[in-house]
Amino acid sequence: MSTLAESFKAVCVDGVVSLTGVLGDEADExxxxxxxxxxxxxxxxxxxxxxxxxxxxxxxxxxxxxEPVVDDKIFRIDExxxxxxWLDKQxxxxxxxxxxx
Numbered sequence: 001m002s003t004l005a006e007s008f009k010a011v012c013v014d015g016v017v018s019l020t021g022v023l024g025d026e027a028d029e030x031x032x033x034x035x036x037x038x039x040x041x042x043x044x045x046x047x048x049x050x051x052x053x054x055x056x057x058x059x060x061x062x063x064x065x066x067e068p069v070v071d072d073k074i075f076r077i078d079e080x081x082x083x084x085x086w087l088d089k090q091x092x093x094x095x096x097x098x099x100x101x
């Protein structure tokens with residue numbers, strides 16, 4: 001489901017809603033431009049590139065052995081609540097990982 005209408009309602013005053021594509025099904029609620037106007041926010045489209053560019057990027061990452069930057073603390077699946085609390089308290093550095101397997 002598309003979440004654009006929810007994004008316009010959730011964005012803070014002077015915030016930015018970045019559109020990277022429309023992947024969801026048709027939403028029950030249509031986006032309303034007034035939601036954007038009331039929050040004095042911006043909606044901005046981003047071009048993410050072509051499939052060939054994506055494949056080139058993946059090849060580059062593999063060749064250079066680039067590893068993602070993640071938080072030192074890794075949570076197990078049964079620690080999801082603690083992971084969200086970690087995020088909420090802003091104790092994390094970069095991405096927070098929840099190990100599923």
